[in-house]
Structures are given as structure tokens and as C-alpha cells.
Amino acid sequence: MEERGPDAEHQGVDFVRELVRRDNSTGTYAGRVQTRFPPEPNGYLHIGHAKAITLDFELAREFGGTCNLRFDDTNPDTEETAFVDGILEDLAWLGYPIEGEPLYASDYFEQLYDWAELLIERGLAYVDDSDSETISAGRGGYGKPGVESEWRNRSVEENLDLFRRMRAGEFDEGSRVLRARIDMQHENMQMRDPVMYRIRHERHHRTGDSWHIYPTYDWAHGQSDAIEGVTHSLCTLEFDSHRPLYDWYLAQLPLPGDTPRQTEFARLELTHTVTSKRRLAGLVADGVVDGWDDPRMPTLRGLRRRGYPAAAIREFCAFIGVSRTNSRHQIELLESFVRQHLNRSALRRMAVLDPIRLVITDWPEGGRKVKSTMHWVSADHAIEGTTALYERLFSAEVPGEATGDPMDDLDRTSLDLRTGCRFEPALGDTPPGAVVQFERLGYFAHDPREPMLFHRTVGLRDEWARLQQRT
RNA sequence: UGGGGUGUGGUGUAAUUGGCAACACAGCAGAUUCUGGUUCUGUUAUUCGGGGUUCAAGUCCUCGCACCCCAACCA
Numbered sequence: 001m002e003e004r005g006p007d008a009e010h011q012g013v014d015f016v017r018e019l020v021r022r023d024n025s026t027g028t029y030a031g032r033v034q035t036r037f038p039p040e041p042n043g044y045l046h047i048g049h050a051k052a053i054t055l056d057f058e059l060a061r062e063f064g065g066t067c068n069l070r071f072d073d074t075n076p077d078t079e080e081t082a083f084v085d086g087i088l089e090d091l092a093w094l095g096y097p098i099e100g101e102p103l104y105a106s107d108y109f110e111q112l113y114d115w116a117e118l119l120i121e122r123g124l125a126y127v128d129d130s131d132s133e134t135i136s137a138g139r140g141g142y143g144k145p146g147v148e149s150e151w152r153n154r155s156v157e158e159n160l161d162l163f164r165r166m167r168a169g170e171f172d173e174g175s176r177v178l179r180a181r182i183d184m185q186h187e188n189m190q191m192r193d194p195v196m197y198r199i200r201h202e203r204h205h206r207t208g209d210s211w212h213i214y215p216t217y218d219w220a221h222g223q224s225d226a227i228e229g230v231t232h233s234l235c236t237l238e239f240d241s242h243r244p245l246y247d248w249y250l251a252q253l254p255l256p257g258d259t260p261r262q263t264e265f266a267r268l269e270l271t272h273t274v275t276s277k278r279r280l281a282g283l284v285a286d287g288v289v290d291g292w293d294d295p296r297m298p299t300l301r302g303l304r305r306r307g308y309p310a311a312a313i314r315e316f317c318a319f320i321g322v323s324r325t326n327s328r329h330q331i332e333l334l335e336s337f338v339r340q341h342l343n344r345s346a347l348r349r350m351a352v353l354d355p356i357r358l359v360i361t362d363w364p365e366g367g368r369k370v371k372s373t374m375h376w377v378s379a380d381h382a383i384e385g386t387t388a389l390y391e392r393l394f395s396a397e398v399p400g401e402a403t404g405d406p407m408d409d410l411d412r413t414s415l416d417l418r419t420g421c422r423f424e425p426a427l428g429d430t431p432p433g434a435v436v437q438f439e440r441l442g443y444f445a446h447d448p449r450e451p452m453l454f455h456r457t458v459g460l461r462d463e464w465a466r467l468q469q470r471t
Numbered sequence: 472u473g474g475g476g477u478g479u480g481g482u483g484u485a486a487u488u489g490g491c492a493a494c495a496c497a498g499c500a501g502a503u504u505c506u507g508g509u510u511c512u513g514u515u516a517u518u519c520g521g522g523g524u525u526c527a528a529g530u531c532c533u534c535g536c537a538c539c540c541c542a543a544c545c546a
Binding site for chain 2: 012014038040042072074075077078131132135136137139140141142143144145146173174176177179186187188189190192195197198199200214216217218221237238239240241242243264266271277319320321323324325326327328329330332333335336337339343348375437439440441442460461462463464465466467
């Protein structure tokens with residue numbers, strides 16, 4: 001695996017692996033290691049997910065454990081079966097096929113509901129009739145304690161009755177929520193009576209119309225981990241402040257087994273790239289790109305169509321490691337892994353992108369010392385095709401850094417489509433999806449659907465261009 | 472404004488846990504080469520700041536500074 005990076009044995013282990021080792025040596029989970037990858041099926045996987053995926057799956061593999069795929073489908077507003085299928089497909093391509101049926105948070109809705117009633121009975125949860133603005137205002141602010149809701153001290157009986165009627169669909173969306181009864185003065189905002197259930201009369205992609213209330217992320221996540229037997233629940237840094245809540249919920253419940261523990265790490269950011277699902281969806285919706293699999297997209301399906309080898313992505317993820325430092329990796333590093341792979345695997349072929357017809361008259365005079373190279377294909381035998389050259393979708397290293405809006409750095413001319421290219425005949429045999437090197441021009445991926453359309457995966461290292469640039 | 476987190480070359484990640492700051496990408500110089508590619512060799516450059524402990528500090532203590540996250544019925 002470690003192509004780069006000198007003897008990996010002598011490199012330090014990251015803090016996550018260190019933690020797992022410590023747990024194993026102290027017998028915390030009796031040596032058991034179980035992780036999970038929990039995507040929400042409301043979009044496709046991107047390069048940022050690849051980091052989490054390799055961490056979750058490889059960590060489990062290294063320690064002889066397992067990693068569950070669990071769809072975090074607690075919000076029926078945006079989730080779709082199409083995304084479930086797409087994610088499964090992308091995962092398999094990346095090298096982590098799921099055997100058997102995937103898991104879903106929605107599988108645990110009934111258990112979650114029972115546990116919610118348990119909290120109500122113990123006076124640890126209550127139905128709040130306030131609207132969202134009131135709840136938000138009551139939460140206070142940074143340095144300002146919150147105030148208790150006027151509905152906070154209802155009787156257990158009333159809470160139970162109301163909660164059951166919420167489930168039955170008797171109330172309007174937004175009219176009531178179930179909240180945990182923790183501490184409105186807590187210094188951590190997440191602990192100021194967080195919402196556990198909201199009312200949604202929306203069709204869920206799996207449970208259909210059987211529910212009118214849906215658990216929030218916080219109420220569902222740790223419990224789902226516990227139900228599945230997850231030991232190490234890895235997530236990104238922004239959930240750091242949720243950890244006390246994660247632990248609090250688990251501490252109140254009669255869990256079937258081990259208590260999972262959440263550990264946070266820094267998400268992957270790349271230069272010239274956005275990975276916000278909302279932004280990516282926007283690019284697709286606005287027609288800025290061809291779709292989720294446009295070769296300029298940082299989605300796994302985009303990278304795949306562009307010709308990035310899955311192994312290159314995996315090795316990149318392994319190489320950059322995990323830490324708790326917010327950082328942005330240069331996309332050139334990813335590209336160097338791509339070149340390293342393609343250099344070994346790609347066939348070399350000749351192509352002329354801007355053909356000029358010329359006649360060679362002194363052909364037999366050959367045999368002299370080569371002074372320069374003629375780049376050519378035979379006009380009589382060449383086949384015709386199209387190449388797509390790409391600039392970075394966002395011209396700035398950090399999209400939006402200057403103005404606050406990443407879209408200001410969008411390069412709308414990032415696609416350079418060349419028709420009428422001339423290819424050497426052997427290229428006619430290129431299988432769909434295969435990547436070849438056009439000598440001196442770069443690596444090009446044959447489109448999976450359109451014959452003789454080639455996407456430039458990445459250029460060659462180009463010393464000439466660098467020398468030019470300097471002057 | 473309160474809480475939490477993070478600071479190591481241009482970028483990112485390490486440092487046998489107190490013992491010569493290393494690896495990769497990028498850069499620079501050269502060799503090889505029928506791809507201005509590949510391969511090979513050499514090389515530039517780093518511990519946020521001030522104090523302190525110690526024979527010895529990136530690592531420990533202390534006071535600062537900078538940046539990130541948190542007041543969705545998103546995840």
C-alpha cells in the first residue's frame with residue numbers, strides 16, 4: 001500500500017490508531033474493533049468521503065474488525081433511494097464493496113422511539129409546543145445562558161400522551177418537538193435541551209408513510225452505533241461539541257452491549273475544490289457542470305469518469321493520514337498519485353489535438369541526430385475523435401477566500417472541447433473507461449459511454465511549461 | 472461575548488513520547504532518455520510569540536497571539 005512514504009513501519013501511527021491500540025491493550029472492548037461509515041443518502045460521495053471511507057474500513061481491517069455501512073436516513077426531506085444506489089456503486093468502485101444488505105438508521109426507528117418514551121418516563125425528555133424561533137431564542141447565546149421553555153415541566157403523563165399523538169400524526173409540522181431535558185445553562189450549546197424528534201408528514205424513502213416524527217442526528221447516531229455494536233465511531237471535527245451529548249444519551253439507556261465512543265478528525269479539504277454537498281448539488285442544478293459525474297467534479301463518479309484510478313485515491317488518503325488539524329491539501333499531491341499509477345499502467349499512443357496537414361519530403365534522409373521531435377499521426381490512417389481538456393473548476397486555491405462566495409472563483413471556461421482530433425488507429429481498440437497516455441500531452445480517459453471521446457485525466461509533468469512560465 | 476479544538480519548510484504529514492527535526496508534493500541544479508514524460512543523483516527551506524524547568528524542549532510548565540467549530544425542528 002505504501003508506495004510513497006518510506007518504510008511505513010518507522011512512521012508514526014496516527015492518533016486514531018494509537019487510541020485503538022490503547023483500547024486493545026487495556027481491554028476496553030475486549031480487543032474488538034468495529035467502525036461504521038454513515039453517509040446520508042442525499043447526494044453522491046466525493047473525495048472528502050474517500051478519506052473517511054478509507055479510515056473507517058482500513059482501520060477495521062487492520063485490527064481484524066468490521067466496518068458497517070449505515071445510511072443515516074433520518075431526514076426524509078432530502079433523501080432518496082437513487083442516492084443509496086449511487087453510494088453503493090461508488091463504494092464498490094473505490095474498493096469497498098458491501099456484502100449483503102446495507103444498514104439504515106431507519107431500521108432502528110422503533111427502538112429509538114421506545115427509548116424516547118423511556119426518557120420521558122424518567123423525566124429526561126419533554127414535548128415542547130414552542131416554534132423553532134422561540135426555541136432558538138431560548139437557547140441563549142455564546143456566554144449567555146438559555147432560559148427554560150414554558151413547557152419544560154409538563155407531567156410525564158401529558159408528555160407521553162402528546163408524544164404518542166405526535167407519532168400518530170395528529171399535529172402539524174413544526175407545531176411540537178420532543179426535547180431532551182438536560183441543562184439550559186450548560187456552557188455547551190448542544191446540551192441546552194436539544195431536539196430529539198420533529199414532526200414531518202413526508203414520505204420516507206424506506207419507511208414510507210408509517211412515521212410522522214423523525215429523530216434528529218444526535219438522537220439517532222450514537223444509539224445506532226450502540227445497536228450495531230460499533231466501538232469506535234469516527235466523525236469530523238465539527239461534531240466535537242456534540243460528543244458530550246452523544247455520551248449523555250448513551251449513558252441514560254439500557255444498551256445491549258458496549259458503549260461506543262466518538263472520535264473526531266479533520267475533514268479533507270483540497271485546493272481549487274469545494275466539497276460542500278450543497279455547493280456540488282448547486283453546480284449540477286445550475287447546469288454549470290454536466291452532472292454529478294462531470295469529470296471536473298470532485299465526486300467519486302466524476303473522478304472515475306475522469307480516469308482517476310481508485311487505488312490512487314486510496315493511496316492518497318492513506319498517505320495524508322489523519323490528524324485534528326484543519327488543513328487544505330494541494331490538489332497537485334493527489335494528481336501526483338494519479339500520475340504514478342497511470343505511468344505504470346497506461347498504454348502510450350499518439351494523438352494530434354489541433355491537426356495541421358503537412359507533407360514530409362525528406363523522409364529517407366533520417367538517421368541524423370534528433371534535434372526536435374515531430375508530433376504526428378498519419379493522415380491516411382488516423383481516426384477522428386474528440387478530447388476534453390479541463391482547467392480547475394475553481395481558479396482560486398481556496399474558492400471564495402477573496403469574496404466569501406466560492407462561485408466568484410468558478411471558472412466557466414474550464415472545459416475546452418476539441419473536436420476533429422486525429423488519433424493513431426490503435427486507439428480505436430481502447431475499451432470504455434480505459435486510460436491511455438497521449439504522448440507528450442497527458443493521460444486521457446476514454447468516456448464510458450461515448451466512443452472516441454477522451455477526457456484529459458491529468459497532464460504530464462511539463463518542464464517546458466514551467467520554464468516558459470518563469471519568463 | 473462563553474465553551475471546545477488546532478498551530479512543525481511553500482503545502483501536507485512525521486519525529487523511537489525529553490535526545491542529531493524527517494518523508495512526500497512543489498521548487499532549484501545535474502545525469503539518463505527516440506515522450507520537454509519516466510528513472511536516477513544532488514540541493515534550498517520548518518517547530519506561532521515571550522518567559523520558565525532541564526545537561527538537553529517541537530515535546531513539559533506559564534503568559535500571550537492567530538486560526539477553526541458551536542446559538543437548524545440539517546447531518
